[in-house]
Amino acid sequence: METSSFVVWTLLREDMHTSCQSSRSVRERGPRENNAGGRWFSGAPAWRSAGVLMFRNIAGCAGATRAAARCRGACVKRLRLVAGLMLAIGASLAAAQPPAEPQGAAAAKVAAAAPVPMNLRVPSPARAMAAIRYLERRVSGEDDAPLPELGADEAREVGVTIVLRLRGVIVGRGQAFESESVLLSAADEAVGAMRAKMPPARDALQEQSLAYDLSRVQVSLELAGPLIPVQVGTFAEADSTLSPGLDGVALRLKDRLIASSPATMLERNQTAGPALAAAISLATGDATAAIPGTLKGELGTLARERSMTAYRFRVVHVAHAAAGEPAVFLVRGTRPVAETLLTQAEMIRWSDGVATHMMERWRLIGGIGVADTRLLGVIWPMQGRADPDDASAPERALAAVALASYANRETRVAAEARRVAREIVASLELIRPAAAEMEPRPITASAAALALEAIRLLGSGDNAAESLERTRILIGRLDRAYSIEAGWTKGTAMTSRGTIALGLAAASDVMRASDASESERLAALARHALASVYTETGQGSLVTHMPWLLRAEIALAGTGGKIPAGEAMREVRRQVNEHTLTAADVADEADLIGGVIFTQGRASLPTWYGARPLAANAQMLGDERLTPRAERMKELSRLLSGLRFLRQLTLDDQNLWGVTSPEEAQWGVRAALWDQRQPIDASSLTLLAVSETMASLGEMTETKGPAE
Numbered sequence: 001m002e003t004s005s006f007v008v009w010t011l012l013r014e015d016m017h018t019s020c021q022s023s024r025s026v027r028e029r030g031p032r033e034n035n036a037g038g039r040w041f042s043g044a045p046a047w048r049s050a051g052v053l054m055f056r057n058i059a060g061c062a063g064a065t066r067a068a069a070r071c072r073g074a075c076v077k078r079l080r081l082v083a084g085l086m087l088a089i090g091a092s093l094a095a096a097q098p099p100a101e102p103q104g105a106a107a108a109k110v111a112a113a114a115p116v117p118m119n120l121r122v123p124s125p126a127r128a129m130a131a132i133r134y135l136e137r138r139v140s141g142e143d144d145a146p147l148p149e150l151g152a153d154e155a156r157e158v159g160v161t162i163v164l165r166l167r168g169v170i171v172g173r174g175q176a177f178e179s180e181s182v183l184l185s186a187a188d189e190a191v192g193a194m195r196a197k198m199p200p201a202r203d204a205l206q207e208q209s210l211a212y213d214l215s216r217v218q219v220s221l222e223l224a225g226p227l228i229p230v231q232v233g234t235f236a237e238a239d240s241t242l243s244p245g246l247d248g249v250a251l252r253l254k255d256r257l258i259a260s261s262p263a264t265m266l267e268r269n270q271t272a273g274p275a276l277a278a279a280i281s282l283a284t285g286d287a288t289a290a291i292p293g294t295l296k297g298e299l300g301t302l303a304r305e306r307s308m309t310a311y312r313f314r315v316v317h318v319a320h321a322a323a324g325e326p327a328v329f330l331v332r333g334t335r336p337v338a339e340t341l342l343t344q345a346e347m348i349r350w351s352d353g354v355a356t357h358m359m360e361r362w363r364l365i366g367g368i369g370v371a372d373t374r375l376l377g378v379i380w381p382m383q384g385r386a387d388p389d390d391a392s393a394p395e396r397a398l399a400a401v402a403l404a405s406y407a408n409r410e411t412r413v414a415a416e417a418r419r420v421a422r423e424i425v426a427s428l429e430l431i432r433p434a435a436a437e438m439e440p441r442p443i444t445a446s447a448a449a450l451a452l453e454a455i456r457l458l459g460s461g462d463n464a465a466e467s468l469e470r471t472r473i474l475i476g477r478l479d480r481a482y483s484i485e486a487g488w489t490k491g492t493a494m495t496s497r498g499t500i501a502l503g504l505a506a507a508s509d510v511m512r513a514s515d516a517s518e519s520e521r522l523a524a525l526a527r528h529a530l531a532s533v534y535t536e537t538g539q540g541s542l543v544t545h546m547p548w549l550l551r552a553e554i555a556l557a558g559t560g561g562k563i564p565a566g567e568a569m570r571e572v573r574r575q576v577n578e579h580t581l582t583a584a585d586v587a588d589e590a591d592l593i594g595g596v597i598f599t600q601g602r603a604s605l606p607t608w609y610g611a612r613p614l615a616a617n618a619q620m621l622g623d624e625r626l627t628p629r630a631e632r633m634k635e636l637s638r639l640l641s642g643l644r645f646l647r648q649l650t651l652d653d654q655n656l657w658g659v660t661s662p663e664e665a666q667w668g669v670r671a672a673l674w675d676q677r678q679p680i681d682a683s684s685l686t687l688l689a690v691s692e693t694m695a696s697l698g699e700m701t702e703t704k705g706p707a708e
Helices: 002-014 054-062 066-094 104-113 125-139 182-197 204-215 235-241 262-268 272-284 299-306 344-361 393-407 414-427 442-458 464-479 494-511 516-536 539-545 548-557 566-578 608-621 629-649 680-702
Strands: 159-166 169-177 218-224 228-230 248-253 256-260 308-313 315-320 327-330 362-364 373-375 378-380
Touching: 125 159, 125 182, 125 218, 125 315, 125 327, 159 182, 159 262, 169 182, 169 256, 218 262, 235 272, 235 299, 248 262, 248 272, 256 262, 256 272, 262 272, 262 315, 272 299, 272 308, 299 308, 344 362, 344 393, 344 414, 344 680, 362 414, 373 393, 373 414, 393 414, 393 442, 393 680, 414 442, 442 464, 442 494, 442 548, 464 494, 494 516, 494 539, 494 548, 516 548, 539 548, 539 566, 548 566, 548 608, 566 608, 566 629, 608 629, 608 680, 629 680
Parallel strands: none
Antiparallel strands: 159 169, 159 218, 218 315, 228 308, 248 256, 248 308, 315 327, 362 373
């Protein structure tokens, strides 16, 4: 037995590589939201030392830094070996006839040959498809439909969560855990609730209508694997150790078990900590029992004092992507996107879709003025609401930039996009004549800068005089934000200075034709502002100003001029590539491939913020001053990986199973894989990144030479 124990320990110890030596970086992660300020890339590669000791807490490797991903992949493989070996040891002890104990390579062979124990497996895809076919029959009215039989080598589901939707509205829910037939119990509950909302037909016409409605019901089915106890001290620690969107959570108090499946948590926009806190409130009947951050209200304290047990579990999720469509498998609520999907035709379809989505968010209410327009700020697609329901001035201006950039190509809705971009620019209160003497604020200067970039991209249009008037008002805003003599106005945020530099460069370009001296003054001011940003910002933090620094440099250099900060821009791209997750980093979470990890912010998993540097990388790709021909294919491959992640964040027509208003949410870009909110900035910067990629591909096609 001592030798066997040593083999188990050896297998555990064998993969405790350097990335598993420190637990603080993963176990003490903050909430998964990005801190747009601060230092995004550390000077030293601190991200290489993430992870936790597998023997002590394998869940700690649930992060998605490169090191944590590598740690998790190695730990999962090693755990399977150990589990098989321990089963073999247990069986031989029970038989009281222990065989010769394997050692060294022989021990590894024994472990590798052992399968994953049945009670640790989630139900198979075949089991899930059989279960949803059963549900489809139940929904259609076949109450006597037989339950699917369990195969000889199939794992039985521990729990089932069912949600039935009709035209985006939930008409039935059912959930069962640890009962004799969880599938039957959950199906009875969900179908019963549906029938209560859809009473039986009383005549032939109603029968026909009811039959049609039943054929349009979308089923979401999750079959849960085993409940695995989780020992964490705080709700924040639960957030940092469990994978959002993949891990469901459950809480047991005496004989009561309350579970939240991954899809349910996505619907509620919850992570593990809040979901467990809500479960505690339900289990105890005390809404104030769970109070994160307090001594008595934290998860560990409540678990000890009230004999509670917290669990995590994984599911196999299958659902109807759209009404009348076949069921598909989902990961974190969406279908995985392969990088091979990103053909030129698909990127055109993608950019058209995102542009159309953004224009749908632009609402004219009676007229054209600040009080009469609205650009939906953040859409909550699974909750059917927008909050905030109106975007800020900088968000509006950024949307105008994205639509203007998109409209500069020959696209399906280019003319409409150009019209909406002009309307958005015209709606900004800060450029109305009455606002010319507004007190300058950093947010106003940022919005003015982006509005100038939109005007540069759009051109003067049919009303050159009106465009020039708006430009002069906007220039006044920027003149009060920065001057060569006094520098930056007090209170101008560091994160907005790159944007303001772009605004000055854009203004210089716009004024070149009508006022050469003013254009030269603005160009000099822009160069000074850029120099100030480079001086006050370390190389590792320049990414916080992307893509605006790059756009300013290119605007000032013109078509053939030298880009003074070209090497700095290339170094930012190198850092972005270094911090982009690859297939080798993510173990079994392939939907994270292409996401950018920012190590010094509060986010430890990739979010839509990666669109910022990707928009710059896309523009650099087509510029030979920044990407020589010999490097183009290599950089294109890296760029496509990042775009794959943004495409994964985009809700297309195949990922609307849980959306309340498909026409409003379709082609919107989510904040993160586990955060279903759709900020307008996420869609704007994604559209900008895709548009710049298409423009660069066009440049590459026109200038293709022998090196390619």
